[in-house]
Amino acid sequence: MLSTIFHLILLLVLAFITISSETVNGILLTITPAAVETKPELVQFSIEPIELPELAPVEAASDHGLASQVEVAPLLSEITLAQPQAFAPEMSRINPFSQLPKTSGASLGTSQNVGEVSSMFSGRTGKKKQELLAKYGGTQATEDAVALGLAWLKRQQRTNGSWSMRGPYRDGSLMENETAATAMAMIAFMGAGNTHRSGKYEREVMNATQWLVKQQNRVGFMAERANDHEKMYAQGLATIALCELYGMTHDYWLRPYAQLACDFAVDAQSPQGGWRYQPKFDSDTSVTGWFLMGLKSGEAAGLDVDRYVFMNIEKYLDTVGGRGYDQGYSYQVGEEATRSMTAEGLLCRQYLGWQRNRPEMTHGLGSFVAKDPIDRRDSDVYYWYYATQALHHYGGPLWQKWNDKMRVELPAMQEKNGGEQGSWSPVNDAWGAYGGRLYTTCFSLYSLEVYYRHMPLYAGQAPAAAEEDDK
Template identity: 25%
Template sequence: MSNHVDMEEVDSHLKDIERMYSNETLPRRLKVLFGGLKAPRQSREYKAAMIEMQRLSAPVAALLLPAVAVGLLIVMSSGAAVEDRIIETQVLEAEEIKDLDKIEEFEKPEEQVENMDIDIPINSPDVQVQTDAPDQPMSPQPQAFDAVMTVKSPVILKNIYGSTRNTGTRGAMLAKFGGNAITEAAVMRALRWLKKNQQPDGSWQRQKIAMTGLAILTFLAHGDKPGESAEFGETVQKALEFLLKNQRADGKFNGMDGNEYAHPIAAYALCEAYGMTLNPNVKTAAEKALVPIIKGQHPTGGWTYKMKPGIEEGDDHGAKGKYRDDTSYMGWCAQALKAAKLAKLHAEGLDKAMKLAVKGFKANAHPSGGFGYTSPGTGGLTSVGCLCMQLLGASNEGEVKRALDVIGNWTPSFSQYAPIQEAIKQIKPEELVKRDKAGKPALGKDGKEEKRTPMEVAKSKLAAKVPEEQRMFYTTSAQYYLYYATQCKFHEGGKHWANWNKAMMASYPKAQLIQEKAIKDDKGVDRDIGWWENADTHTDRPVMDTCLAALQLMVYYRNLPTTSKEAVQVEEEIVATSTDTDDIKVDTGNL
């Protein structure tokens, strides 16, 4: 047997092996692959092609698998997309302002003064004759935590309150509904006065809970929110933190007035604040504050002081053994409930309480038109019952229409406190003694002489001297009644609103007290501040006076949900009326 080895054949095989494991170009390798696959299965070319296929499978798989995964993610993402819900909205276009019709002369009705006490114990003046009582200093309680934190959120709610959130649309609505630069300047002075007089703990004196609630409502009405308003955002945040810090576990607040008027006012402010900010901390506080209101409602539909749910045990208010439904107190409770409803807050029994409240107001409605204090009447609380029934969805009820007829005889006016203050200083002690028809001192149940307040005596002396349009409610609380009436008239619209607005614009800005160059704005420019001091018997001047007047002068564009025109519609669903593209960013992290 020959041992001869064909060296050429060996060299050929070695070159083939060297070529298989050398770094050949990709085109050469693909040529070997596809060419070998066509060869017979037992041939060397086919086997070389299979080896090449194994070598190429790894990089091909490394490219294809991620591409397939990305493709699947794109398909799944597009398939799961949810179509945005679009709400048709309408922009209120500014119209050319025409001259208003000549204001109608209001027939002066017979003055009807109810023997009632509104009892907003928010500083019923305790004035000593011929004595200037200084304000008592309050101990500030610095805020220890950041309760209302401004959070950047990826979630955006479109066009919720866009119609009045910026300067342009606010100006358009001023022109549309009757405001002007004079009314807006008065509002800005009032907001700056409130900012300057805020206490270090975020509150306003003297009844801190109630006054802080009113101040919050006033800033929110102008669209000033924490994190958005350069000039007033921090002021509003500190105020909200004050309410949150002073809320108890039962939902009520520390430091309230004796009759707890402050609670529904503060609850109203928190509900509005949540509706405009959607802040989860405010939501929790607002829902806690609603609980005492709902639980304290009477089966008759109304509320009384301190939201007591039972019948009157004593005879202090002339309702022993009965449910005492107080229209004035009920007004703040109803506004709080409506604000909660519009803000979509969750409170057990909310819808039922709103429906039952209509029954409570109707019980105090007079057959001929108007609402009384704790029984049917036709006095100043007519405006409270009228507006609240509008807000509760009962705009078409006869009680509302007849109440509007009663209010149609009113004239908006502003009576100053300064003349009363001067008259009080001149009162003699014997003038404070209450007398019977025979002129003898009236004696109380304890046998002691009954006294009149200095405010009551001063007003009785000045009533005949004030302008005729101020006389109707001069001896009571005109601005309190007009706060509600202005909203009623605005919602009514038409010629009735035009005449009302013309009279209001002529008196309110002129009545404002002004201090020039008293504060710097957010740009460092010196600005005037302004405030009001009215002649109301029951008020906490000057904070409450300033808030009530400013809120009336913002009725043209107030973007508080409860004062929007949709708030008084009978329909259950409230639809936005703006296509403003300023969107609201919402924190959903804790919802």
Template identity: 30%
Template sequence: MNIQIVRRLGVALALGASSFTSGLRAQEEPKDRDTVYRTQTPEVDARVESATRRGLAWLASNQSKAGFWAGDVGYKVNANYRVTAPDKEHVGITALGLMAFLACGEVPGRGKYGDHVERAARYLISSSQENGYMTAQGSRMYSHAFATLALAEVYGMTKSKDLRDALGRSVQLIADSQNREGGWRYKPFAQESDMSITVCQVMALRASRNAGVFVPKNVIADAVKYVRESARNQRENEYWRTFRNRQLGVFNTGVFKYQKRPDARASFALTAAGVTTLFGAGVYEDPLIDRGLDFMLENQEEYNRTFESHYFFYYGNYYAVQAFYIAGGRRWKDYYFGSGRTTGIADFLTDRQASDGSWSCEVGPGTSFATAVATLILAIPFQYLPIFQR
């Protein structure tokens, strides 16, 4: 990957403006995306390019004037989703929508979607409370972490002071909310941890550190310890062999659990989260990573077909695509493009895109969430954002 090319194309454009209005705008127009696709990602075909363009068009047409995307605010209950605020402004979806545009090479204040990018960033900043918590309508730490990650990527482009202040408070809240286990839970300052929340926080911290925001080393070290202790061991495997529930109770050695306790469930999505957390923390060589990647490849086809149109599918593959892209090589190609035995995630998603450019989510926050995440997954190989680069 040529990082200098990526930067010249608008990913890390330096800005000198001090005001919020000018500080969120890139200084030069990004080059034509067709050129970028051909020179940077020749392996990505026209079908993927078309799908991402249509996904962005749908997101643009469904963004509110205030900058947010609406969805069903709620939380996971086992394999279900309990809605607490239907079709309301959603911090997490807005962050993911913003990331989808950034991952496709769009920048604040420039180009076809510059206004959409800028409005989304402004909305996220406006959701920041005095203590740094970014929330609306009762959204939780998932949304806060996604918002922190998105703003860190925008800050890396703009160096906006107002954005820096909000980002600094957000990072401090994440660091302060880490508990004794080394992880995080659904709400700030919770005493328990789980893998699905922890990965969000670590990736938000990684993006913030990439953008120049201070992140204490001990926070990352404690998170790595938590993740390693959350991998299923052989003794736990024997317990689960009797109670296996397909895709929700897998017993393979090396898969990652929801929580540290011995009876906690493990899954494709949690294993993707565990591997991505290690990568995000700077751990690239570990037997757990190899076993986790192999397990995901073995179970990808079944997982995707089991949870199609479920938020499990989108969440699991959002982290799986990051894990496989960083890993690279044959595993990445088999996951993204498919092998003789399995359907790659690129074909799986493009086959299921609706005629209007959206994707469906029958269990979870809704269509805006699904479309943002699906577009993001497809756009990972475009290499625009530092957090998604090898």
């Protein structure tokens, strides 16, 4: 009882005591037990390193050689383009390259055309290459010429991995275009089965690839330093080179570069349906053919290519010819048809899905064999390049007649001695003074590699009736 009374009195006394807020400097913590006992867990994160490809070292004789590894995401500068004087004043304020939007990268789907398969490049090596050589009329002489030509190209490669249109060889071009020169040489090496991972010229292709991808800027353009009217030619060739190399190897680090080149091509297509000297502005059959082959190479390699780009090319080709029974193709709308543009136009039509038995194709290709066969007195490696490809795809007696001359005349025109052994002289060629020795050599090699460079589009299809009449 006494204890109870004492504590009650103590509690009443404490109740009347007030504490100033200025004297409170502590923190009241209330701790209650958790309903469920938790135990922290340690989570381990593992970041796997990305292995970059081992690049072959460049034999640098100067301080301008490249680093020994490809930068998968290099810092790329935007294009600075000299303004074309032929444009209207309002156009001169626009840099057409910097205005290009990026594609989403999502394909709308692509359709396989006649004979087109993902193994477009599968005949360039091994047993398949030998089978195609025998089937389509290649000889030891054509293969020896290819070997000699590639050896010449190897000797011309510069220490940084690129090639030059001007030299150091004789009879170079009057104008420089390193991107075009490098892409052309790469295409010649790859046509014979060389890549940056295999082949006799593996090192040369690797060094060239290393140089070429370093030229690509954020919108995919690779020919900033070329002359205005040569930029898009070079870009088309470089697109072919990257897409073919990716298609042959499926090397993962190449895909972003090849895809970006395809995206640029799609974005740069003009309202007319083709390409010319500036993105989205005007079209001609020559530049259009190069971009079509670049995009078809990309499509065959498994890259994303908007299918509508090919429909637009068909519409453009309809405007420059090919709609009549014997009508050829012109360089631009309203001009006269020429043999080189007709050959290029017909090859484009083949890749766009024309059936082999179309009379326009039979008569067009037949006129090449009958009226304009390969003749060293009338040299035109550009025409020969396109006619050889189109006739090879077509096959049959027309191809046999063409090839009977081509496989003899082209090796015979190759220089066999001296410092330029293995090359083809540009003297007397239709565009030789403009393109120079590298141009005539590369285009001659493409023709001699035709037996296996691309798988034939119409293999196994029967000859057309009109062709039987021409035999």
